[in-house]
Amino acid sequence: MNCSLEQENLLILLKNISNQLKPKFERCTGISSSRYVLLYHLYIHEEVTQSHLQKAIHIDSAAITRHLKQLEADGLVSRRRNPIDQRETFVRLTEQGLTHIANFKQDRNQFVHQMLLDFSEEEVAMMTDMLARMQFNMKDM
Template sequence: MTKTTAVVPVEGREAYSAVEHQLGVLFRRSRALSAEMRRAVHPELDAGAYGLLVRIHEAAPARPSDLAAYYGIGKATISRQLKVLEMLGLIERAPDPVDGRAHFLELTDEGQQRLDRARRARQERFRALLDTWPEDEVRLLADMLSRFNALTETF
């Protein structure tokens, strides 16, 4: 006769499960929104390129090696992705004045305009979604997400 034991839930486990579930829903919906965003920037932009474009904007002027390190991917992979962004006219290369072998990446005027339009549309969408919430609750959500994101950077 085999004896089975019941699993006793650890106190508070339900709250962690609920967070995990809700984050899963958020991430799935975020991927769908990102797909819309990348198509709004350029119809030929692939899935990872939108985030890369945003990172170049944030870190400009950015070196390809720094971008590869940031995303934890190889230089060959980042080079392929950058080549597509460059062919689409969204980024441009400039020589590094200190190291003639290296170059920096920045958004082109076209890339900046397309990114700005897509970001404004996304912000308007979030505002429409959250417009029924009191502003202090929206601020609390932003603060909590910021705290969570800070945790994930070091985990």
């Protein structure tokens, strides 16, 4: 199947948005989008295994270890070995991490508000649905 000009333009737009999103998010919030997603996942789930976290946020094991070591050094997360299975590590936010993620919400909300300026709630819902479908379609590629 050949791509139409519109489909090609869509691909280029998505790539350009992707390239802009991470550095602009980091500039506005002071934290990388990867670390924000990691912290937010912990905020929602309290305590998870490191391997669960890696799969949930779709990064490799070396990257998750690197992020967690830095976040632990910054006092935002704590890690502990599973006493039953020493190969497994549990991760959770510290009190400082909980405060930190709560403070990020305002910066994140401002970033999202600016990014979606002039979009109606219906348009945001439709775009969310379409992007989720795209992501689903790509999962087995």
